[in-house]
Amino acid sequence: MTPVYAFFRHPDGSWYRLWVTHTEPKTPRGHVWHVHASYDKSGTTAPVAGVTWYEQSYGMANWDFDSEAAAVNEFRRRAEDRIDHGYELKEGDVPPAPAEGTTAVAKGVR
Numbered sequence: 001m002t003p004v005y006a007f008f009r010h011p012d013g014s015w016y017r018l019w020v021t022h023t024e025p026k027t028p029r030g031h032v033w034h035v036h037a038s039y040d041k042s043g044t045t046a047p048v049a050g051v052t053w054y055e056q057s058y059g060m061a062n063w064d065f066d067s068e069a070a071a072v073n074e075f076r077r078r079a080e081d082r083i084d085h086g087y088e089l090k091e092g093d094v095p096p097a098p099a100e101g102t103t104a105v106a107k108g109v110r
Contacts, residue, residue, distance in 0.1 A: 001022060001068075003019070003020075003054050003055070003092075004019065004020040004054075004072060004075055004092075004093075004095060005017070005018065005019035005020070005053075005054030005091075005092040006018050006019075006075075006079050006082075006089055006091070006092035006093065006094055007047070007089070007090050007091035007092055008079075008082045008083075008087035008088060008089055008090065009087065009088055009090050010043075010085070010086055010087045010088070011086065011088075012043055013042075013043025013044075014039070014040055014041045014042065014043045014087075015039060015040055015043070015046075015047055016037065016038075016039040016082050016087060017037065017038045017039065017047060017053060017054075017059070018035070018036070018037050018075060018078055018079055018082070019035070019036050019053070019054035019056075019059070019075075019092075020033065020034065020035055020036075020068075020071050020072060020075050021033075021034045021036065021055070021056075021057060022034075022068070023057070030064075031064035031065055031066055032065075032066070033064070033065040033066065033067060033068055033070065033071035034057075034062060034063065034064055034065065034071065035062070035063045035065070035071050035074050035075050035078070036056065036057075036058060036059030036061070036062050036063075037059045037060060037061045037062075037078065038053075038059040038060045038061075039060060054092070072095055075094075075095075076094060076095060076097060079094040080094070
């Protein structure tokens with residue numbers, strides 16, 4: 001899997017890191033896909049540089065998902081929210097939304 005991550009900075013000095021990980025659940029009820037975020041809204045700290053931060057298992061906030069598609073959709077939603085609030089993408093990428101008119105069928109829909 002190609003890493004899915006993004007690092008944003010705001011003109012006021014705040015920053016936001018967002019990434020997706022895949023793990024093996026430790027329990028039968030566990031989830032395999034996760035979205036993580038670390039941030040500083042005050043701009044008083046700097047993110048640690050020189051590390052592959054997007055491989056960390058946890059962020060300051062974490063969300064669990066059963067599918068890669070659901071995790072990437074949430075990643076995209078949060079990333080777009082940052083851009084809408086004036087943050088600039090400095091590192092990583094935001095995957096494009098699936099094309100309209102896809103042939104995918106939602107579970108339970110016929």
